[in-house]
Amino acid sequence: xxxxxLILCAVAAAxxxxxxxxxxxTAYREKKSSRINWHRVSNDMELxxxxxxxxxxxxxxxxxRHASADIRLPDLSVSRxxxxxTVADGVWTIKDIGSKSGIFVNGELTRETVLHExxxxxxxxxxxxxxxxxxxxxx
Amino acid sequence: MYANPVxxxxxxxxxxxxxxxxxxxxxxxxxxxxxxxIAVIGAAVIILDIAYFVAIVAFRQTSYALDFLLIxxxxxxxxxxxxxxxxxxxVKHYITCIVCLAASKGAYILCRNHKLLQDKxxxxxxxxxxxILITLIFTSAENMWIxxxxxxxxxxxxxxxxxxxxxxxxxxxQQKKHKILFINVVYENIALFGLMAAICLLQVKSHDxxxxxxxxxxxxxxxxxxxxxxxxxxxxxxxxxVGAVILVFVIIGLKYAPDYVQHRLHVDIWSxxxxxxxxxxxxxxxxxxxxxxxxxxxxGALAKIPAYDNDIVFTTISxxxxxxxxxxxxxxxxxITAIPLINPARSYFHGTMSTCICAAFLVQMALNIWGxxxxxxxxxxxxxxxxxxxxxxxxxxxxxxxxxxxQSPVFKEPAHKKxxxxxxxxxxxxx
Numbered sequence: 001x002x003x004x005x006l007i008l009c010a011v012a013a014a015x016x017x018x019x020x021x022x023x024x025x026t027a028y029r030e031k032k033s034s035r036i037n038w039h040r041v042s043n044d045m046e047l048x049x050x051x052x053x054x055x056x057x058x059x060x061x062x063x064x065r066h067a068s069a070d071i072r073l074p075d076l077s078v079s080r081x082x083x084x085x086t087v088a089d090g091v092w093t094i095k096d097i098g099s100k101s102g103i104f105v106n107g108e109l110t111r112e113t114v115l116h117e118x119x120x121x122x123x124x125x126x127x128x129x130x131x132x133x134x135x136x137x138x139x
Numbered sequence: 140m141y142a143n144p145v146x147x148x149x150x151x152x153x154x155x156x157x158x159x160x161x162x163x164x165x166x167x168x169x170x171x172x173x174x175x176x177i178a179v180i181g182a183a184v185i186i187l188d189i190a191y192f193v194a195i196v197a198f199r200q201t202s203y204a205l206d207f208l209l210i211x212x213x214x215x216x217x218x219x220x221x222x223x224x225x226x227x228x229x230v231k232h233y234i235t236c237i238v239c240l241a242a243s244k245g246a247y248i249l250c251r252n253h254k255l256l257q258d259k260x261x262x263x264x265x266x267x268x269x270x271i272l273i274t275l276i277f278t279s280a281e282n283m284w285i286x287x288x289x290x291x292x293x294x295x296x297x298x299x300x301x302x303x304x305x306x307x308x309x310x311x312x313q314q315k316k317h318k319i320l321f322i323n324v325v326y327e328n329i330a331l332f333g334l335m336a337a338i339c340l341l342q343v344k345s346h347d348x349x350x351x352x353x354x355x356x357x358x359x360x361x362x363x364x365x366x367x368x369x370x371x372x373x374x375x376x377x378x379x380x381v382g383a384v385i386l387v388f389v390i391i392g393l394k395y396a397p398d399y400v401q402h403r404l405h406v407d408i409w410s411x412x413x414x415x416x417x418x419x420x421x422x423x424x425x426x427x428x429x430x431x432x433x434x435x436x437x438x439g440a441l442a443k444i445p446a447y448d449n450d451i452v453f454t455t456i457s458x459x460x461x462x463x464x465x466x467x468x469x470x471x472x473x474x475i476t477a478i479p480l481i482n483p484a485r486s487y488f489h490g491t492m493s494t495c496i497c498a499a500f501l502v503q504m505a506l507n508i509w510g511x512x513x514x515x516x517x518x519x520x521x522x523x524x525x526x527x528x529x530x531x532x533x534x535x536x537x538x539x540x541x542x543x544x545x546q547s548p549v550f551k552e553p554a555h556k557k558x559x560x561x562x563x564x565x566x567x568x569x570x
Contacts, residue, residue: 005168009432013463015160019153019211020467020474026146027204027481033142034201034482034546041485041550059486059550088254088552 039133043090045117047071048129055133056092061085063123077101077124085115092130094121141196141203150207151192158184158214164460165218170437171226179228180221184214187233191240198244202482202546208475209243209539212524215468219456220527224442231289235529239536246300246540252549253307253488260308267301267334270294271341283345284530295347296530298338299499300537302354305331306361307492313368328365331358348400349506349518356502357495359385364491403516418444419513422454426462426512433461449526450519451511468525469504475539476500482546489545496538 038057047054054071063071066080073082079099086093095112096103104122105113115121119130141147162181171177191210195203213236220229250256273294277285284291309327316323335358342351359381366377393404408416408423425441428434439459441447447455457465476497484490506520521528523535 005435006432008167009164009461009463012160012164013461013467016157016215016464016467019157020471022149022153023204023207023211024474024481026143026150026207027202027478029143029146030202030204030546031482036142037201038485057485088550 041090042087043092044133045092045115045130046133047085047121048131049126053134054128056085056087059087062097073123073126075124075126078126079124082123083121091115099123141200147203150203151188154192154207154211154214155185155188157211158188158218161215161218165222165226165436168433168435169222169226170435176226176228180218180226183228183233184217187217187237187240188214194244198247200247200543200547202543204482205475205478205539205543205546208471208478209240209524212468212471212475213240215471216525219452219460219468219525220448222436222459223439223448223455224437226437229527232527235527235532238529239524239532242533242536243540243543246537247543247547250304250492250541250544251547252551253486254551255553256304257308257311257488258553260305263301263305263308264330264334267298267305267338270298270301271337274341274345278345283347290529293528293530295341295345295350296534299353299357299534300541302334302338302357303361303492303495303499303538303541305334306357306365306495307488309361310365310368310487310491313365328362331361346397348396349510349520352506352518353499353502353520355385356498360494360498361491364487364494368487400516406516408513418446418451419511419517422451422511423513425454425458429458429461431461431463433457433459433464436460446519449521449528449531450507450517452522452526453508454511456525469508472500472504472523472525475542479542479545484545485548486550489548492541493545496542499538500535 042056042059045056047056057070061070062081062084063069063073063078064080064082065073065075065078069081079101081097082099083103084095084097086095092115093112094103094105094110094115096110101124102109104110105115105119107120107122115130117131121128121130159181162177162184165171165177165180166174169177188210191206195206200206217229217233217236220232221227273285274283278294283295284293309331312327313325315327316325318324335354338354339351342348342354362381363378366381396404402415406415408419410416412420421441421444425439428440433439436459439455441451441455441458444451453465453469456468479490479493479497484493500523503520504522506515506518507522507526509515510517510520521531523538524532526532
């Protein structure tokens with residue numbers, strides 16, 4: 001192969017490289033829009049405590065005392081695997097997954113119930129507010 | 140509606156540029172008698188690209204990155220396969236590539252909503268059982284394919300996507316524990332283990348030891364995620380025990396493997412260049428001959444070696460197109476498996492599915508490349524999307540369709556399962 005052909009080979013390989021790079025950038029751009037899409041799927045809800053908010057980032061959110069729970073509540077009155085939040089059609093449901101102290105939604109003991117905006121969820125001694133997502137600087 | 144029209148246009152444009160650059164390379168460096176052959180390949184690839192770009196818009200996905208990567212690698216595959224030995228459009232491979240693209244969209248539609256699939260999991264077990272029976276009845280250790288006209292089908296390949304679905308659907312039932320004597324067991328785990336054992340026995344009976352690591356990798360990843368589900372169930376003791384059991388099985392397997400496998404494990408390809416080491420020694424000579432930029436499309440000598448277009452396809456590309464192109468082909472497949480890391484799945488089901496598929500793709504690719512470069516014994520496993528073979532391409536299409544479903548999922552309860560919402564209290568304060 002002469003040097004011109006070698007340069008042509010390198011140019012073809014570079015075009016492929018650039019294409020792969022562009023597709024990676026496309027994937028990163030799509031990440032942002034899929035996050036917005038998720039907010040729509042999850043009805044843009046979050047859980048809030050006195051001084052903390054918890055994002056509901058996937059369709060099954062485990063709440064418990066254990067270090068690797070999705071929402072960790074380090075309180076002895078909360079079971080290690082206390083409750084599971086699930087979403088379908090933009091409707092969130094909370095389910096007891098074998099906790100000791102149970103789940104109270106608006107003061108009523110429940111095994112499984114659909115959540116509405118501004119419901120108060122009591123897990124052990126912890127009270128969580130199920131509400132619409134707010135900006136970071138709005139309390 | 141797709142939220143990134145500019146990214147869509149740029150991606151389409153650059154995929155076309157990449158394919159056009161490859162076609163230019165054939166024109167200037169390839170071996171051809173008639174320039175019309177290049178025009179035919181070029182038209183076939185560009186028309187397929189444009190048709191796919193138009194078709195995917197109808198699917199209204201959140202993410203198209205995998206679609207662009209798929210069409211990029213499929214176009215590369217058509218160009219590579221059409222240049223091995225001599226330059227002419229490989230029509231059979233072209234048709235199987237179209238089937239692969241169609242299969243990907245079919246799998247995407249089927250796997251978008253995992254809540255629908257969850258109810259159908261018994262069908263997956265049934266379908267795997269049927270495929271195992273078909274493989275046992277209609278194929279043998281000498282011939283694993285069923286011939287349908289000029290096309291051949293390898294039924295055992297189709298077990299892969301179904302097995303991935305079985306792994307993913309079983310994950311939601313990990314909390315349904317049943318006490319047998321003193322042990323808490325999950326029926327799903329026992330069923331899946333039984334299925335894995337049946338598949339392993341089938342592969343051993345069919346002498347298809349190459350596919351065994353792919354199935355084991357799917358099962359291993361699925362098992363790992365199952366014992367981590369929900370995340371709190373992670374147990375280091377269990378992981379160490381599983382690792383130890385796998386190690387023991389590998390050692391026993393290697394020690395008591397059949398004679399021809401033992402021979403392959405210990406063969407010195409350079410002292411047996413005309414026997415068992417023929418393909419690998421020729422493949423390595425081909426890689427060395429090709430260098431970084433290759434000898435030119437159509438000029439390769441490896442096209443005369445058996446299985447040049449599937450089992451040793453990496454080295455055939457290295458020889459004709461150069462190691463740089465071969466490595467970039469590998470990079471494209473690695474990027475396909477890395478997309479779920481950029482845009483993570485939003486459910487355990489889709490997370491498990493994407494991890495199992497990525498494991499299968501990576502293991503298959505590693506077995507092929509390392510095997511043809513003599514780093515491990517020669518296995519005869521195909522590289523996804525690049526190697527020829529209708530079943531392999533169709534299964535790769537199905538699996539990437541499942542990956543697409545993980546990127547653009549839907550979370551809807553089936554109509555018969557919709558919950559009756561509790562009435563909202565009248566006193567509730569609205570913001």
